[in-house]
Amino acid sequence: MGLAEQVAQRFREVNGDHPMTAADDAYVDAQFVVLEKLCAAHGRDVDDVRRLMLDRRLPLPGYLRSDGAQMVPADLFSLADRAGGPAALRAWFTAHWADPGQGAAEWDAYLSGRYVCLRSVTPETIRRKDELIAAIRAAVDRPEPGAGWARRLHALVDDLDGLEPAFTGYDRLRFGGPTSRDSYVDAVRARFPRPPSGGRVPERAGSAG
Secondary structure, three states: OOHHHHHHHHHHHHHOOOOOOHHHHHHHHHHOEEHHHHHHHHOOOHHHHHHHHHOOOOOOOOEEOOOOOEEEOOOOOHHHHHHOOHHHHHHHHHOOOOOHHHHHHHHHHHHOOOOOOOOOOOHHHHHHHHHHHHHHHHHHHOOOOOHHHHHHHHHHHHHHHHHOOOOOHHHHHHOOOOOHHHHHHHHHHHHOOOOOOOOOOOHHHHOOO
């Protein structure tokens, strides 16, 4: 089995074998880059890059397009470059978490290629996303009357919105349900309308129902 086939097999082991629709392909083409094209642009040998993926030194592709193209983020190599090379990436990456167990878990998640929930995948954006989701959950669990609370909630949601892309239907299949954008951006905005500037928050925005 060739390296491309091994990477594709590893991808399906992680994500399951779900169909990509034309809409999924269009989304991925707009957000990601074909691995071979990215390697050519950066002067990298694609076989060497696939070996690094299989050796757990670089993340797997984010998507397999319906034609089998392995789609990766345009900044695929940026973290390894920041760390001083693929061999140093794991230690550099996990050091961003005080808890070694959490650092190891985040490293595994990063290698899976499933961090398509961020426009740019870095330890800083991963941690910020977790902080924002925790804060949004806490706020939604204890809604308060008045526009001040709603504005604070929407500031958190807006920050998360800035970190996350739109997602596509394929993501809901591989994640087995709603995406984080579905749950913590779209659903929260629908449940708690944004108060008008300088005005009062609608009455239902202060309710838990």
